[in-house]
Amino acid sequence: MAGFTPSLENLIDKFASLPSVGRKSAQRLAFHVLGMSDSEAESFTEAIARARESVHRCRICCNFTDNDVCSICSSPERDKSTICVVEDPRDIIAFEKTHEYSGLYHVLHGVISPINDISPEDICVKELISRLGEGNVKEVIMATNPTVEGEATAMYISKLIKPLGIGVTRLAYGIPVGADLEFADEFTLIRAIEGRKNI
Amino acid sequence: MAGFTPSLENLIDKFASLPSVGRKSAQRLAFHVLGMSDSEAESFTEAIARARESVHRCRICCNFTDNDVCSICSSPERDKSTICVVEDPRDIIAFEKTHEYSGLYHVLHGVISPINDISPEDICVKELISRLGEGNVKEVIMATNPTVEGEATAMYISKLIKPLGIGVTRLAYGIPVGADLEFADEFTLIRAIEGRKNI
Numbered sequence: 001m002a003g004f005t006p007s008l009e010n011l012i013d014k015f016a017s018l019p020s021v022g023r024k025s026a027q028r029l030a031f032h033v034l035g036m037s038d039s040e041a042e043s044f045t046e047a048i049a050r051a052r053e054s055v056h057r058c059r060i061c062c063n064f065t066d067n068d069v070c071s072i073c074s075s076p077e078r079d080k081s082t083i084c085v086v087e088d089p090r091d092i093i094a095f096e097k098t099h100e101y102s103g104l105y106h107v108l109h110g111v112i113s114p115i116n117d118i119s120p121e122d123i124c125v126k127e128l129i130s131r132l133g134e135g136n137v138k139e140v141i142m143a144t145n146p147t148v149e150g151e152a153t154a155m156y157i158s159k160l161i162k163p164l165g166i167g168v169t170r171l172a173y174g175i176p177v178g179a180d181l182e183f184a185d186e187f188t189l190i191r192a193i194e195g196r197k198n199i
Numbered sequence: 200m201a202g203f204t205p206s207l208e209n210l211i212d213k214f215a216s217l218p219s220v221g222r223k224s225a226q227r228l229a230f231h232v233l234g235m236s237d238s239e240a241e242s243f244t245e246a247i248a249r250a251r252e253s254v255h256r257c258r259i260c261c262n263f264t265d266n267d268v269c270s271i272c273s274s275p276e277r278d279k280s281t282i283c284v285v286e287d288p289r290d291i292i293a294f295e296k297t298h299e300y301s302g303l304y305h306v307l308h309g310v311i312s313p314i315n316d317i318s319p320e321d322i323c324v325k326e327l328i329s330r331l332g333e334g335n336v337k338e339v340i341m342a343t344n345p346t347v348e349g350e351a352t353a354m355y356i357s358k359l360i361k362p363l364g365i366g367v368t369r370l371a372y373g374i375p376v377g378a379d380l381e382f383a384d385e386f387t388l389i390r391a392i393e394g395r396k397n398i
């Protein structure tokens with residue numbers, strides 16, 4: 001006997017194919033699923049089916065929503081003159097938690113990455129440009145991740161936006177609040193020095 | 200907006216309720232499931248349904264199987280005079296990988312644990328005793344984990360077996376092969392000294 005019984009091995013394989021689930025975790029998950037009550041198992045597979053059916057991209061900002069337009073884009077309280085461009089819907093949650101930003105968002109669903117064969121056409125760039133064509137917007141904040149690809153994507157998009165006469169900004173780099181300088185990497189420190197301010 | 204759209208939040212909740220899946224991993228898994236092709240998603244939920252339908256406990260040893268009797272119990276090549284008692288089907292996989300053990304197994308599906316309200320009736324003890332009543336078996340190897348509960352369970356079961364005139368053994372304790380003595384805990388070292396052998 002090399003492994004578990006076929007249908008169990010198959011289930012373990014499926015779990016192991018999910019991102020950041022190793023073989024051991026996949027076994028644990030499969031065993032857990034076997035031990036679920038019928039109603040638990042049903043509500044689990046039902047949740048998968050329902051999310052896949054209802055969740056799609058907001059017609060305006062490409063964030064995930066169950067409706068045609070997401071709750072942020074349809075809110076009358078948001079400042080419609082500012083758009084914060086992020087890579088991923090999870091980044092919106094992070095910004096919303098601050099309760100500081102009241103503008104709109106735009107989700108790219110990825111970054112330009114020649115190595116991974118992801119070109120501007122594969123992410124939601126044209127949706128952003130067409131939004132900007134409608135007027136209203138005064139500033140676009142590029143909030144892609146501070147990685148090589150995130151930087152390149154921010155640069156690429158800002159070059160597309162500037163001819164439209166709209167301001168483009170980038171999030172500030174520096175020491176994370178509460179961090180220990182001793183453990184800051186040199187690139188972050190260089191940016192922190194470059195960006196120093198009078199006090 | 201406090202979180203994601205409702206059907207997506209629901210799916211994240213379901214993933215987060217799985218063992219050792221945190222909130223961040225649950226988000227990653229849910230996003231991955233949303234990005235699956237229809238056929239991938241179908242084969243995933245299908246694998247869950249099929250495993251839950253086909254997998255059950257072997258009538259003899261309580262290991263998981265798709266059949267009435269598992270492949271080990273039904274193999275004519277296994278030594279039917281020895282039974283190795285384990286807590287979990289995963290332990291069988293570990294023993295089988297050694298290619299050293301050719302006897303049968305018995306899966307308890309847990310250990311006795313008063314703290315967690317698990318009594319002998321909640322694990323497959325009576326199935327083991329009824330197997331022993333049929334004759335043939337000469338030795339039972341207690342291979343529960345070397346934890347307080349594993350020890351207690353091994354002691355409890357061995358007391359039930361001894362009156363039947365069947366030998367009961369316990370796995371040897373000691374330094375794991377390849378380990379660094381410096382990092383061995385004191386209990387393991389004590390057991391290693393107690394169990395020392397002439398060379």
